[in-house]
Amino acid sequence: MVEQFAKLDIRKDENIVYKRTDLLVDRPLSYCPGCGHGTVHRIIMETLEEMSIQDKTIGVSPVGCSVLAYDFMNIDMLGAAHGRAPALATAIKRMWPDRFVFTYQGDGDLAAIGTAETIHACNRGEHFTMIFINNGIYGMTGGQMAPTTLPNMRSSTSPYGRDVETMGFPLKMTELIAQLPGTYYVTRQAVHTPAGVRKTKKAIRKAFENQKNKTGISFVEVVSNCNSGWKMTPVQSNKWMEENMFPFYPLGDIKVDGKLVETKATAAKE
Amino acid sequence: MAKIKGDIVVNVERCKGCEICIAACPFSVIAMAKDVNSKGYHYAIKVNDECTGCVNCAVICPDGVITVYRAKVAAE
Ligand SMILES: Cc1ncc(C[n+]2csc(CCOP(=O)(O)OP(=O)(O)O)c2C)c(N)n1
Ligand code: SF4
Ligand code: SF4
Ligand code: SF4
Ligand SMILES: [Mg+2]
Numbered sequence: 001m002v003e004q005f006a007k008l009d010i011r012k013d014e015n016i017v018y019k020r021t022d023l024l025v026d027r028p029l030s031y032c033p034g035c036g037h038g039t040v041h042r043i044i045m046e047t048l049e050e051m052s053i054q055d056k057t058i059g060v061s062p063v064g065c066s067v068l069a070y071d072f073m074n075i076d077m078l079g080a081a082h083g084r085a086p087a088l089a090t091a092i093k094r095m096w097p098d099r100f101v102f103t104y105q106g107d108g109d110l111a112a113i114g115t116a117e118t119i120h121a122c123n124r125g126e127h128f129t130m131i132f133i134n135n136g137i138y139g140m141t142g143g144q145m146a147p148t149t150l151p152n153m154r155s156s157t158s159p160y161g162r163d164v165e166t167m168g169f170p171l172k173m174t175e176l177i178a179q180l181p182g183t184y185y186v187t188r189q190a191v192h193t194p195a196g197v198r199k200t201k202k203a204i205r206k207a208f209e210n211q212k213n214k215t216g217i218s219f220v221e222v223v224s225n226c227n228s229g230w231k232m233t234p235v236q237s238n239k240w241m242e243e244n245m246f247p248f249y250p251l252g253d254i255k256v257d258g259k260l261v262e263t264k265a266t267a268a269k270e
Numbered sequence: 271m272a273k274i275k276g277d278i279v280v281n282v283e284r285c286k287g288c289e290i291c292i293a294a295c296p297f298s299v300i301a302m303a304k305d306v307n308s309k310g311y312h313y314a315i316k317v318n319d320e321c322t323g324c325v326n327c328a329v330i331c332p333d334g335v336i337t338v339y340r341a342k343v344a345a346e
Contacts, residue, residue, distance in 0.1 A: 008275060008343055010275055010276075010277050010339045010340070010341040010343065011277055011279060011339050012339070012341075015277075015339040015340060015341040016337060016338070016339055017276075017323055017325055017338050017339065017340045018325040018328040018329070018336070018337065018338040019328075019337045019338075020334035020335070020337070021334075024334060028284055028333070029332070029333055031332065031333075032286075033286035033287060033288035033311065033332075034286070034288030034289070034290050034332055035332055036332065037332070038332035038333050038334065039330070039331075039332045042332075042334045191330075193294065193330065194294050194325075194326040194329045194330050197329050197330055198329065233289070234288040234289065234290055235288075235289050235290060235292075235293065238290070
């Protein structure tokens with residue numbers, strides 16, 4: 001390739017300040033262009049690498065677009081039946097309490113079909129980490145309405161917008177499980193800006209660090225885009241997310257070290 | 271006086287042309303190529319020499335296709 005702008009060649013290994021972690025398998029991710037799933041996969045893998053716990057970590061992948069997470073994350077992984085990741089993670093963590101265990105789930109997986117597993121794992125105070133990718137839709141199956149779909153938001157099964165009279169209200173699963181004594185750290189983040197990615201990574205780090213002290217569930221929601229399901233370009237979808245998702249799903253910590261925090265998230269008006 | 275200079279290398283075949291890196295760059299270093307890769311995606315290219323190696327683009331890229339270099343060089 002012709003390099004128009006490389007007057008000074010600094011492309012030497014000793015000058016590398018960022019490169020894709022080897023804990024991501026060297027193959028193309030199956031996600032749509034601009035989808036937040038890829039970003040979250042990467043920062044989880046970077047966190048494990050920085051903590052040097054990749055050989056002691058077991059992940060549980062869901063059903064949804066990230067069903068193939070085990071093909072991309074180069075660590076021990078198991079695939080759970082739809083919504084059952086917290087049940088499987090419970091078994092793994094109880095058999096191997098010294099391992100770091102996490103689930104990676106979408107909103108359809110975690111907050112629809114898997115509601116019971118989510119709530120009971122949180123209420124039992126299991127000692128693993130849950131990563132929750134909330135894009136307000138069933139991305140994989142063609143953009144159907146999820147429990148997390150916003151009021152008036154269009155989806156393939158609510159083409160005129162979600163009418164809360166007939167379709168019910170969106171479920172704030174993260175606020176809900178924060179009320180349970182079995183959860184220790186509950187936060188909501190987003191990966192649509194570099195600063196957001198850095199903050200989300202810090203939250204993921206904290207969620208894994210907590211496992212060393214067996215404190216109960218550490219739960220990280222990532223409000224994410226589904227540009228295919230939302231029928232937008234990736235850049236538009238991130239803007240739409242800021243304008244529409246964040247007012248309803250405010251970013252920030254909801255519970256830290258076992259104590260509820262008074263934040264935008266908990267004080268938010270309906 | 272030494273100054274900090276950065277550079278990026280995009281894995282062209284893995285880039286999906288989502289354009290998310292463009293807005294993340296504080297120095298408007300990145301644009302989409304007119305050409306496409308073998309998958310048919312326009313890919314990210316450098317369009318000026320202002321890169322400081324801040325890594326914003328690499329941190330935001332959902333496909334992790336950007337490698338960033340940074341070095342102190344003698345000012346011209
Ligand atoms: C038992 C069962 N019911 C339904 C489905 C169909 N199905 C596959 S993925 C999915 C929803 C996925 O949505 P979400 O968890 O939000 O993941 P996303 O793709 O949005 O990341 C559904 C309903 C299934 N595979 N198995
Ligand atoms: S359908 Fe949506 S969630 Fe699935 S990969 Fe595409 S953008 Fe991401
Ligand atoms: S963010 Fe990554 S995949 Fe998207 S256009 Fe930029 S380099 Fe390509
Ligand atoms: S490293 Fe920073 S300055 Fe360089 S291209 Fe990326 S975002 Fe722009
Ligand atoms: Mg979803």
